[in-house]
Amino acid sequence: MAGNSFGQLFRLTTWGESHGPGVGCTVDGCPAGLELELADIQHELDRRRVGQSVVSSTRQEADQVQILSGLFEGRTTGSPLAMLVLNSDAHSAHYAATKDLYRPGHADYTWDIKYGFRDWRGGGRSSARETVGRVAGGAIAKKLLATFGVQIIGYTLALGDLRAQVFEEAEIERNIMRCPDSVVAAQMIERVAAARQAKDSLGGIVELRARGVPPGLGEPVFDKLQADLGKAMFSIPAIKGVEIGEGFGVALLHGSENNDSFVRHPDGQIGTVTNRHGGILGGISTGEEIVLRLAAKPTPSIAQPQQTVDHAGNPATIEVHGRHDPTVLPRLVPVAEAMLALVLADHLLRQRAARVTFPQP
Amino acid sequence: MAGNSFGQLFRLTTWGESHGPGVGCTVDGCPAGLELELADIQHELDRRRVGQSVVSSTRQEADQVQILSGLFEGRTTGSPLAMLVLNSDAHSAHYAATKDLYRPGHADYTWDIKYGFRDWRGGGRSSARETVGRVAGGAIAKKLLATFGVQIIGYTLALGDLRAQVFEEAEIERNIMRCPDSVVAAQMIERVAAARQAKDSLGGIVELRARGVPPGLGEPVFDKLQADLGKAMFSIPAIKGVEIGEGFGVALLHGSENNDSFVRHPDGQIGTVTNRHGGILGGISTGEEIVLRLAAKPTPSIAQPQQTVDHAGNPATIEVHGRHDPTVLPRLVPVAEAMLALVLADHLLRQRAARVTFPQP
């Protein structure tokens, strides 16, 4: 398969480059009859949009989405939903000057070696602008999940060594870092401003939670729920690490410390007393909250001089100008939520196909 | 797709349960003409086999593999290679007593809720015995990769808080922990013995390296090389975290610290001075060494009493007997290597399809 589609039954295909006519996507496999409005999608795109604050790029894009198919009288028809966002504020001139130099930490070299040449304007297809299509598709997945009672949230857990100490859910969308700890959020904003000043950038950690996920999702042995989540998260630009539940912390634990005891919850459902497993056991959701963390590298585009080579391998110095976020974290949150939603929507449909009630002996 | 296949062009399908007649796999898409011997596969299965040492389960399985198709006069034919390993040392009685109880940290509950019932004998399909098929398939992938100059190694990097301090490659297969630091290996072995004594188990970290990977492998945007690697690794039982290159360490770095400068290597190839990126940029291999780390949880099967519930949700105490490894690490190494090999073989073939030389303008 060509690599621009994701999911089996709920399937997203994205297309578009940073400085081409537009970016967009097609969602195929969304069940018919789902109520959907343009605003559902626009809301998520607005959350992802650049130019929102001091911590983000100053590129201004309205990012108005159009739905071109698959919707009739306010409901999905079962046919593919095509969505389009025109590009409007592309300044390719920033990129022309250095188009023969390989920006450190970027995909310039690897795309050249893979494809023989590349659309160098704004990073072309390797630009994070590609994630517009993910967020648009994820918005539909979220809408579908909501009808099954599944809710998804994401937030900035850490920026450098600053880490949220408290979790106030209502705080997340109130600060521009999307950090659930208002005090730490303020420190993060200062830290980002300092990095921008220093022509530098910062890495961090995003955390995701999915609540109300029915038990039984995930298809052993290769399409375990955590496997498809791992793929989804590692497909997002800048992600270098993914963990579930206790994550790398399990390396330090004994089995007697790490195992979560099973219990019957007050509502009669079986679950666990603790949730070190992060909502997935044996590749299948347990019904407990799904918890994931993603490590995002510092934005590779920095304005200070860096050593590199040109297309021919000759040494060169590059300063990457353009309008770049000193940290991707706040804008990463809606993208990561979208990928989580896409995986869960897909597995929800897969489980519907798999679970047949036969007469029992 | 049902979840027991992995890969697009080089495709593995596994089957089999812990205490059924056998386990096995089919590899479809291996190019015709590859020289292959039974010993190539048996060698890898022997590395995975249980009963090898004090750090592993005492289950004794010869694990003799048979190749049932796809090989003719010592070479692959391009047709599917079916492989079979009969099960010989299955003691289901260990499991019958507790078959109605949900073992903490295991897939018993989730398989029941997903499928309605389960083959409880030895964990059935959720047993790590399923990985026999992965290792057999991975052995063929390794053989294919070797003809392209790609070499894969894996080892135990850490057990609990014990971490290899030196990297002596030749040491890895000399100690039963597969640790590249002989001094730390000895400490690890003591630690495992103590855990077994205490009816407990230990987590740790495996590291993988792939050398000689040609630049250009990986299919943006969703089938980026790290995305398929992430899926591959998270599909392995017990894995709770995966990182590439600097991994979670990037959260603490500035862009100026994390970016790897490009350089022309002495052999004329473009590469990077440092390798914090771990061999992949923009989803595509750079030609530098690919470096991955996996966090494995402590074996959930422990002989001390644990709280749980039965099928009906009634509280119960369980002691998990049977023959279990106090740590999965040494046996995880060949499994993780196999998954790495499967991903690289698949992407090698995908890149062959993608890269056409057209006349240039």
Add this chain to the structure above:
Amino acid sequence: MAGNSFGQLFRLTTWGESHGPGVGCTVDGCPAGLELELADIQHELDRRRVGQSVVSSTRQEADQVQILSGLFEGRTTGSPLAMLVLNSDAHSAHYAATKDLYRPGHADYTWDIKYGFRDWRGGGRSSARETVGRVAGGAIAKKLLATFGVQIIGYTLALGDLRAQVFEEAEIERNIMRCPDSVVAAQMIERVAAARQAKDSLGGIVELRARGVPPGLGEPVFDKLQADLGKAMFSIPAIKGVEIGEGFGVALLHGSENNDSFVRHPDGQIGTVTNRHGGILGGISTGEEIVLRLAAKPTPSIAQPQQTVDHAGNPATIEVHGRHDPTVLPRLVPVAEAMLALVLADHLLRQRAARVTFPQP
């Protein structure tokens, strides 16, 4: 994808060569809880088996199937079902003498040019023996379909210019031609005997019917039900034409003659008065009987001398000995039924995933 798997959610992978250790398959995606016995599969394999009569090859194979996984206490577990049939009566010597010559009408040349060499023993993977795996997998699909009330039948409609004039369903399995017209069946048997005498072979037409198929199966626009059926049927060795409902007859009709009027059937279901459409409209099943016809070429293996070339392109004369059916029709019937069952089982599961009942406005 490598080409030895079929289906999306109910997925068959086959493997094996004519004169290798055995042939077999894996079925992945069969829902858990389906009651299944070895006899269900053996029954279909026995229908396909050679050496049954004067119209078939004299090769003797017991074709005893083993189920190696995915079954527990008489029910499917949701894990892959691996099945194995050992080869027992392979006479490779018949083939050694002519292994460098390209048999007309066979795959010898194309496999050589595709793969660089081939397993020439008994046709290797291109042998019709490969269909054992299809029939085994199709038997499980039939069992699944039966629980939903779907019934599948196939029969020989025509051999050369002999065509069944009446349709007596009970007659089909009573004569060795599997023809629903006992009078014509007798004529066919004579015709086959004469062809064998003349060292020649005969083509014909198989017809398939599926009853009780629920309306709504099929996934426009590319995975229309007839599209997946077309693929399934054309994947069977010897098939050169496939038609649905009126088939090629529609070329001669006016719209006013070809359109089937809709009507409410006595049971309250909407359907059509006539069934020229063959049970599928717009790519989706209507609930009317699905009717397909397949044109099978005469067996290319004939004992009379034929002109050909050898591997190097030198002219040669070949007489194909071995044990070959003068017509494939009777043994084609269970194979075609199996493929029909596989498509319907797959689409049944796909439709389960697709059809969600949302609150209506």
Add this chain to the structure above:
Amino acid sequence: MAGNSFGQLFRLTTWGESHGPGVGCTVDGCPAGLELELADIQHELDRRRVGQSVVSSTRQEADQVQILSGLFEGRTTGSPLAMLVLNSDAHSAHYAATKDLYRPGHADYTWDIKYGFRDWRGGGRSSARETVGRVAGGAIAKKLLATFGVQIIGYTLALGDLRAQVFEEAEIERNIMRCPDSVVAAQMIERVAAARQAKDSLGGIVELRARGVPPGLGEPVFDKLQADLGKAMFSIPAIKGVEIGEGFGVALLHGSENNDSFVRHPDGQIGTVTNRHGGILGGISTGEEIVLRLAAKPTPSIAQPQQTVDHAGNPATIEVHGRHDPTVLPRLVPVAEAMLALVLADHLLRQRAARVTFPQP
């Protein structure tokens, strides 16, 4: 998988409804570096366009295509090519009056039963307008194939009982029936005019040829070349039969008549003296011309009164107005060519991946 994508490595996804904002597609997997102009695609869309002549619908659509991504400086980049055609001449009022009635021969009933409701405007997604995306995608496939020397042609072979008696290739695009026999073409045009007068429609047969196809394409056993072609052709609206080479004619032949003798051609290539096999043996291309025929049913939309039922199953009479072709044949030709091109492009890439030259023993 949702059903709106086709192909494995060269992969088309289409979207759009007859009376929605537009129709379009995404092509993923086209190799980078292919020279491509808008005119390449527009040319094929113009061939498919309605309103061209007395034999077609009078709907007027400019069908101007836009390429939104994947193209840079006149060459494909290896990233997905998104294409869009806006709808401009949609008269939904024609359809509103009969939106509760099921048009005979149409997908109204089956889409309602599958999806619960439907976009009834102009047939919605089930309209032949959907084929715009196929033709746009197929144009790129044709361009790719041309660089490998593969040429595709299609034409009307028969309309009702009128059948081309001579094959003058240059004639095909000169008459509005796309018939290679100018005399018969004139008769066909009269026949269509008469059918339109009689408020009726006509079926027929399209023939396709692919020349210069390299031997070796096709992936046994399920993705045989004829299997993927069968699927492609049966996915086109109105197709009820598909045959390859001699097709249904093989049912009447003996093996000694049907087998094509192998020969070394003057250019040194091995091929066959005759081409009854139609360019494919054992599922793999032989290098001989690939020949296919498709039976297309008469357009179901006819203006004379027909019996049917409404949504509730009540009897009703319907007269289908709107602007419909009395025969789909001339416009079917470019659609069928597109599907043929898509299959061949996909298999060309698949074969590139499969064929590795290893050192020989």
